[in-house]
Amino acid sequence: MNYLCYDVGGTFVKYAVVQEDGTFVSKSKFPTRADNAEQFFGDLAKVAASAPADIAGIGVSFPGFVDPHTGVAKRAGALGHLDGVNLIAAFQAQLKRPLPIAIENDAKCAALAEMLNGNATDVKNFAVITLGTGVGCGIVLDGRVLHGGHFRAGEFGMSITDYGQRGYATLHDLAATSSLVKAYAQAKGLPVAEASGEAIMANLADPTTETVVRQWAAHVAIAIFNLVATLDPERVLIGGGISKNPKILPYIKDALADIPFWTDYQTDVALCKHDNDAGLLGALAIAKQ
Incomplete structure (x- = not known):
């Protein structure tokens, strides 16, 4: 089973297709364009549109104070234009095929990575x-x-x-x-x-x-x-x-x-x-x- 994963930073958005066991199938990045919400989520959706058909879900690592239950960015860190935006809803609105989306703060994602297959297993x-x-x-x-x-x-x-x-x-x-x-x-x-x-x-x-x-x-x-x-x-x-x-x-x-x-x-x-x-x-x- 494959997943589409994003790591959103102030300069670049890294993305990858990753197998369930953490093996990378493909990996790349593109410049972060967050001055306009529609443009930002359009960039994310463009990647999703070209992803393999067997993608089971999407995960997003995102800066700032993020409510992982609702998807709302209380504060979007360096991406201040996205403060208060429901990131999950805005992303889903641009997807050409419905996929479940999960989102979490980037530092918390770093901890989850160590728990998944790093030095905290x-x-x-x-x-x-x-x-x-x-x-x-x-x-x-x-x-x-x-x-x-x-x-x-x-x-x-x-x-x-x-x-x-x-x-x-x-x-x-x-x-x-x-x-x-x-x-x-x-x-x-x-x-x-x-x-x-x-x-x-x-x-x-x-x-x-x-x-x-x-x-x-x-x-x-x-x-x-x-x-x-x-x-x-x-x-x-x-x-x-x-x-x-x-x-x-x-x-x-x-x-x-x-x-x-x-x-x-x-x-x-x-x-x-x-x-x-x-x-x-x-x-x-x-x-x-």
């Missing part, structure tokens, strides 16, 4: 923290994604953890990969455009670079500790572009070990299995449901 209580341009979080408790009363559960990047030094700076400002890149650029006297996560990881032997990474990892560790102390997950998985390099995990674990209370709350911390395909596989998980 053996646990029922876990969290995925994605470190990219911002900090995302998907939480699974008792085998179910946590949505919260306003579908905002997991907006962990908005946490304020360093008020005494940084005021109302959030984890987006302190623990994202973009924060690490900015700190590295400042320390090395480089334009931010000339710095990257890849360059940082390749330059860890440099004392200045390592100091920057350890300072950043301390913010990540505090975020993990707060999450663990609040939810008691069996595992915390780290995702996002920086997680593709396994060298980053020891720095985070060292920073966790520096927290005096970590011995009482210690839990398994590992890297995500999925990176670029996490949204598509999470979309598969909800489509199968």
